[in-house]
Amino acid sequence: MNAEAGRAAVGEPYLVVNNVEVIYDHVILVLKGVSLEVPRGGVVALLGANGAGKSTTLKAISNLLRAERGEVTKGSVSFKGERVDALSPNELVRRGVIQVMEGRHCFEHLTIEENLLTGAYTRKLSRAQLAQALERVYHYFPRLKERRKSQAGYTSGGEQQMCAIGRALMAAPEMILLDEPSMGLAPQVVEEIFEIVHELNAKENVSFLLAEQNTMVALRYANFGYILENGRVVMEGEARELRENEDVKEFYLGLSSQGRKSFREVKHYRRRKRWLS
Amino acid sequence: MQFFLEVLIGGLLAGMLYALVALGFVLIFKASGVFNFAQGAMVFFAALTFVGLTERLPQWFGFSPEWAGLFWIALLLTAAIMVLFAWLVERFMLRKLVNQPAITLFMATIGLTYLIEGVAQGMWGAMVRGLDLGISDEPVMWLLERHNLMISKFDLVAAAVAGVLVAVLAFFFQYTKVGRALRAVADDHQAALSVGIPLQRIWVIVWAVAGFVAIVAGLVWGSRNGVQFALTFTALKALPVLILGGLTSVPGAIVGGLIIGASEKLAEVYLGPYVGGGIDSWFPYVLALVFLLIRPEGLFGEKHIDRV
Numbered sequence: 001m002n003a004e005a006g007r008a009a010v011g012e013p014y015l016v017v018n019n020v021e022v023i024y025d026h027v028i029l030v031l032k033g034v035s036l037e038v039p040r041g042g043v044v045a046l047l048g049a050n051g052a053g054k055s056t057t058l059k060a061i062s063n064l065l066r067a068e069r070g071e072v073t074k075g076s077v078s079f080k081g082e083r084v085d086a087l088s089p090n091e092l093v094r095r096g097v098i099q100v101m102e103g104r105h106c107f108e109h110l111t112i113e114e115n116l117l118t119g120a121y122t123r124k125l126s127r128a129q130l131a132q133a134l135e136r137v138y139h140y141f142p143r144l145k146e147r148r149k150s151q152a153g154y155t156s157g158g159e160q161q162m163c164a165i166g167r168a169l170m171a172a173p174e175m176i177l178l179d180e181p182s183m184g185l186a187p188q189v190v191e192e193i194f195e196i197v198h199e200l201n202a203k204e205n206v207s208f209l210l211a212e213q214n215t216m217v218a219l220r221y222a223n224f225g226y227i228l229e230n231g232r233v234v235m236e237g238e239a240r241e242l243r244e245n246e247d248v249k250e251f252y253l254g255l256s257s258q259g260r261k262s263f264r265e266v267k268h269y270r271r272r273k274r275w276l277s
Numbered sequence: 278m279q280f281f282l283e284v285l286i287g288g289l290l291a292g293m294l295y296a297l298v299a300l301g302f303v304l305i306f307k308a309s310g311v312f313n314f315a316q317g318a319m320v321f322f323a324a325l326t327f328v329g330l331t332e333r334l335p336q337w338f339g340f341s342p343e344w345a346g347l348f349w350i351a352l353l354l355t356a357a358i359m360v361l362f363a364w365l366v367e368r369f370m371l372r373k374l375v376n377q378p379a380i381t382l383f384m385a386t387i388g389l390t391y392l393i394e395g396v397a398q399g400m401w402g403a404m405v406r407g408l409d410l411g412i413s414d415e416p417v418m419w420l421l422e423r424h425n426l427m428i429s430k431f432d433l434v435a436a437a438v439a440g441v442l443v444a445v446l447a448f449f450f451q452y453t454k455v456g457r458a459l460r461a462v463a464d465d466h467q468a469a470l471s472v473g474i475p476l477q478r479i480w481v482i483v484w485a486v487a488g489f490v491a492i493v494a495g496l497v498w499g500s501r502n503g504v505q506f507a508l509t510f511t512a513l514k515a516l517p518v519l520i521l522g523g524l525t526s527v528p529g530a531i532v533g534g535l536i537i538g539a540s541e542k543l544a545e546v547y548l549g550p551y552v553g554g555g556i557d558s559w560f561p562y563v564l565a566l567v568f569l570l571i572r573p574e575g576l577f578g579e580k581h582i583d584r585v
Contacts, residue, residue: 062471064467064470064471067375067466067467067470068467088475089470089471089473090470090473090474090475092473093472093473094473098471098472098473099471100471101467101468101471105465105467105468105471106465106468107460107461107464107465107468107469108464108465109460109463109464109525109579110457110460110461110464114457114460114461115461117454117457118457118458118461118469118472118474119472121454121458121472121473121474122472122473164468167472168472170472171472171473
């Protein structure tokens with residue numbers, strides 16, 4: 001996995017986020033200059049606590065920010081060497097970058113199959129091609145096929161997450177921005193979803209940028225990771241290195257050589273660490 | 278029995294006309310989750326624009342007002358104006374209010390109502406005008422001879438037009454790509470954006486379609502009661518229809534319309550005498566109120582889905 005990522009990184013730039021600053025409602029500074037890169041075919045994890053700016057970073061890339069009164073005030077985002085910060089989400093999806101939003105956001109009154117079909121909105125497909133695209137999604141998510149006629153609002157959380165990812169797949173993306181796929185799901189389901197992410201990455205060469213609070217799982221499936229704190233990248237590295245890193249273990253995995261630390265201590269340590277970095 | 282049937286059928290046909298107005302509400306509510314208070318004003322605006330055009334076009338271009346093509350040209354131009362209107366609404370109202378709570382959008386449509394009413398009367402004047410679609414309001418002869426039923430030809434035609442419109446719209450929503458996208462937008466603006474559905478274009482489409490429905494409703498109602506400011510109140514007639522049928526269902530608007538139309542006429546004829554008559558003006562609202570208590574989402578409305 002790592003060798004692959006290393007090779008890709010040497011090639012032409014793929015998704016490059018350069019020193020992006022985001023302000024909400026003209027006053028709230030959320031990202032204070034975030035830079036990151038995703039190589040072609042890579043799985044990159046964006047880690048951090050609540051409110052660190054993970055979702056905002058993804059939305060800054062996918063341009064869903066504007067609908068939330070957020071604005072990229074500095075920096076740039078480019079995809080395959082072209083600036084994409086001024087594109088509408090619609091245009092970005094056409095170019096192959098799609099976001100799966102936090103909290104799944106299925107169209108709850110549409111059936112699972114209709115949900116999937118909306119994902120193909122930007123593509124001009126014949127009936128046969130559409131059926132083929134559906135089959136492909138059902139191949140990865142057999143559970144969705146069973147529930148295809150149910151209204152999405154009545155399906156389980158895991159099925160909704162699969163529906164959201166499947167819907168994105170229908171757009172035939174090269175790169176998926178996956179926001180908090182593990183949220184509110186049982187551990188086995190989380191595992192199942194990450195397995196599919198891995199499969200999509202390996203077989204279809206879809207690149208992923210995934211924002212996760214579940215650091216443990218994310219670092220197992222990603223090949224590179226960035227750690228975000230208070231709107232800044234405070235650490236980055238190969239997933240394996242991050243997993244071994246003592247600080248990460250302590251801050252984000254809650255492990256340490258002296259056993260678990262109390263929350264208050266961790267927080268304090270973290271704050272000091274940020275001043276040093 | 279004869280009389281009962283006449284009242285019933287007359288009521289059902291009138292109900293189709295209510296349904297026609299209700300349809301405009303349903304369309305916009307389905308696609309943007311907004312209760313469009315301005316729908317009644319749009320009906321008025323569409324009818325007035327059509328009548329205004331049929332008056333002015335012959336003057337401007339110097340052809341005879343009797344010419345048969347005038348109707349179609351005026352209709353086409355009115356449709357074009359409704360599309361332009363939809364575009365303006367999206368550009369200057371909806372776009373600014375993306376992701377705002379529904380109540381904010383609702384308030385905006387109230388403002389829009391006053392704007393439309395003002396502009397319509399400013400453009401075409403405020404006097405009451407007649408509108409003749411060339412369909413006479415007389416009993417259908419063979420029904421009268423064969424079954425001794427007095428059914429208005431005009432009502433029948435209007436109901437047929439409404440029926441066709443509904444069938445087309447229902448198909449459009451259920452089975453086309455754009456229809457599906459409209460429903461998706463209604464469910465979740467942001468998610469729709471995220472999968473690449475261009476919200477702005479969808480809104481223009483749906484407001485334009487609601488505009489077309491307003492034209493049809495405006496012509497039918499206008500030729501019945503004259504094109505006048507009171508047309509804006511047809512919207513009020515649509516409210517009980519919406520409550521009965523459900524705000525999100527195209528067939529619901531029709532069934533609701535039929536129920537309201539039939540029950541108000543029957544109530545007027547059979548219950549009216551006991552309370553001194555005139556109950557058809559308030560009966561639908563009472564019916565709607567009762568319905569709200571029993572089944573708030575309406576007959577065909579989408580249930581609010583709560584996961585527990």
